[in-house]
Amino acid sequence: MAFLILVVLFVVIKLSVYVLLQSAPEGFFRAEHIGSRDRETPDQVLSPQINASDDYLWEALPAVAPSPVGNPITREKIQLGKALFFDKNLSADRSLSCASCHELEKYAGGDGAEVSTGIWGKKGDRNAPTVWNSAFQKRLFWDGRARSLEQQAIQPLLNPIEMGMKSEIEIEKRVQEQPHYPDLFSRAFEGDTEISIDKIVKAIASYERTLITNDSPYDEFVRGDVSALTSQQLSGMALFEKVGCVHCHFGPNFSAASVFSDGLELRAFPANPDQLGAEYNFGNDGEKNTVWRVPSLRNVALTGPWLHNGQVDDLKEVVRIMAKAQLGKSKTREFQWVEHRLGVIENPDLTEQQVEDIVAFLHALSSRRLVQAAIE
Ligand code: HEC
Numbered sequence: 001m002a003f004l005i006l007v008v009l010f011v012v013i014k015l016s017v018y019v020l021l022q023s024a025p026e027g028f029f030r031a032e033h034i035g036s037r038d039r040e041t042p043d044q045v046l047s048p049q050i051n052a053s054d055d056y057l058w059e060a061l062p063a064v065a066p067s068p069v070g071n072p073i074t075r076e077k078i079q080l081g082k083a084l085f086f087d088k089n090l091s092a093d094r095s096l097s098c099a100s101c102h103e104l105e106k107y108a109g110g111d112g113a114e115v116s117t118g119i120w121g122k123k124g125d126r127n128a129p130t131v132w133n134s135a136f137q138k139r140l141f142w143d144g145r146a147r148s149l150e151q152q153a154i155q156p157l158l159n160p161i162e163m164g165m166k167s168e169i170e171i172e173k174r175v176q177e178q179p180h181y182p183d184l185f186s187r188a189f190e191g192d193t194e195i196s197i198d199k200i201v202k203a204i205a206s207y208e209r210t211l212i213t214n215d216s217p218y219d220e221f222v223r224g225d226v227s228a229l230t231s232q233q234l235s236g237m238a239l240f241e242k243v244g245c246v247h248c249h250f251g252p253n254f255s256a257a258s259v260f261s262d263g264l265e266l267r268a269f270p271a272n273p274d275q276l277g278a279e280y281n282f283g284n285d286g287e288k289n290t291v292w293r294v295p296s297l298r299n300v301a302l303t304g305p306w307l308h309n310g311q312v313d314d315l316k317e318v319v320r321i322m323a324k325a326q327l328g329k330s331k332t333r334e335f336q337w338v339e340h341r342l343g344v345i346e347n348p349d350l351t352e353q354q355v356e357d358i359v360a361f362l363h364a365l366s367s368r369r370l371v372q373a374a375i376e
């Protein structure tokens, strides 16, 4: 008899534990909600740990970018680099220059398309990031695979779906063909007229180091003009820090992958698998790459559509995705009352007002000159 009672008791206990487990919101027992840090990758450190600090330093962007040892910047090198950047002879069918996909004025240094179109109309699978202020990034490309502008510049030239040149020698030949280059090379490289791929990328990188925008309302504000930001932008700026965007987008170039930072340059994205991100094929499209360079947010309001596949054309939606995928903002709306009652998840979604305020702040990172150029 006693045995039977024991068995019944056992079954009842087991059943109630099962029912309890079933009723918990999805993901309730995952490490990030319990708060155990040792099982988490750094990306899954969620906003409860990213507390707003009183001493976050807002900085303006300097007017000059650093150049590496071995490629000091000179006026002559910049001039040569500029000629190369705009030269369509550097693509296999002579139809594209660097500037074709990086339109400096019209699209604020990108091309305004979801993904870029290379020679012979070949479509890539990545959105063209802006070249403005890329001089301050120590990791380039969406996946951060290049570590300098010199390393970066050779890749589009040889990429079969971008400029499609067959070899470095072929690129050198295209440059040698044109009568105005020997003189430009000679002036840029101490009287040496020899044209080499090494010099070509050095000159292009030098020119790119002059593509700097520090004339945004944000920079003006940081330099002391308190009227440069609207009250909504100020509220967005406070939120940008408080909710934890600065955890990854920090420093004068708003990126952990900038020369100003020694933080984590690459981040899992989506760090917290999320329905909203999945709708735009993030982390859901068989992408082999799951780790991405933290991009700069300067001029971001001018460089849509956004994110590495260019699938999102509404900046508010990008902010919502970031909040959910990178800051673990609550995705289990229907269970919010349980979470609040239990006090376990202190990480509710951003309100629409907060999203709009953050977007207003992102607009304050746009260069006044480029905003003007985009209108004209
Ligand atoms: C067919 C369009 C196309 C052409 C032509 C092109 N690019 Fe790009 N560029 C892109 C795309 C797309 C990416 C992002 C690719 C990736 O992340 O894998 C990119 C990335 C870059 C970046 C990295 C920016 C960052 O923030 O990471 C720089 C710098 C750049 N290109 C400079 C150049 C230069 C210099 C040339 C000419 C030698 C050039 N591009 C030619 C489309 C193009």
Ligand code: HEC
Pocket: 043, 142, 240, 243, 244, 245, 246, 247, 248, 249, 267, 268, 269, 271, 292, 293, 294, 295, 296, 297, 300, 303, 305, 306, 307, 308, 309, 318, 319, 322, 323, 326, 327, 358
């Ligand atoms: C854990 C790091 C992390 C945090 C926190 C984070 N981001 Fe990001 N952000 C990234 C990464 C990585 C990308 C690039 C994603 C990709 O591959 O498309 C990105 C991309 C973006 C972009 C698109 C840039 C472009 O050129 O398309 C915007 C805008 C942005 N973040 C804003 C924010 C805002 C606003 C917040 C705060 C609500 C935030 N981010 C929080 C890492 C982070």
